Amino acid sequence: MQETYTDEVEVPGTQNAEEADIRDTDIVFDCPHCGKNLVIDYRGAGLQINCSECGEPVLVPIPDGMELNDLDLDSGEILKQLFATRRNYQKAELQIQALKAKLVQLQETLGVMQEVVAEGLVES
Numbered sequence: 001m002q003e004t005y006t007d008e009v010e011v012p013g014t015q016n017a018e019e020a021d022i023r024d025t026d027i028v029f030d031c032p033h034c035g036k037n038l039v040i041d042y043r044g045a046g047l048q049i050n051c052s053e054c055g056e057p058v059l060v061p062i063p064d065g066m067e068l069n070d071l072d073l074d075s076g077e078i079l080k081q082l083f084a085t086r087r088n089y090q091k092a093e094l095q096i097q098a099l100k101a102k103l104v105q106l107q108e109t110l111g112v113m114q115e116v117v118a119e120g121l122v123e124s
C-alpha cells in the first residue's frame with residue numbers, strides 16, 4: 001500500500017528510521033499517529049504521505065533553515081519555490097486550525113449568551 005502524493009517530484013515513501021540507511025539530506029521525524037520514528041528523502045518535505053508503519057497520512061515537516069544549496073542541487077530554484085509554497089501551505093493549515101479552535105470558543109460563548117437571554121426572557 002504505497003499511495004504517495006508526489007506532485008511531480010519523485011519522492012520515496014517513509015522508512016523505519018531504525019532500519020533505514022539515513023543520509024544527511026533525509027528528514028527524520030515521528031509519526032503523529034503511531035509515534036514511529038520515520039525517515040524520508042528531503043524531497044518529501046512538506047508533503048502529505050502515508051506512514052509506512054500505520055498507513056495514516058502524515059505531513060512531512062520542513063526542517064527549519066533547510067537550504068537547498070546545502071543539498072548540492074542544480075534544480076534548486078524550482079524546488080525552492082516548491083518548498084516555499086508548501087511551507088506557506090503548512091502555515092495556512094495551522095492558521096485554519098487556530099481559527100477553527102477560535103470558532104468553537106465563539107460558538108460556546110454564543111451558546112452561553114443565548115441561554116442567558118433565554119433565561120432572561122423567561123424571567124421577565
Ligand SMILES: [Zn+2]
Nearest residue numbers: 031034051054
Ligand atoms: Zn504511523
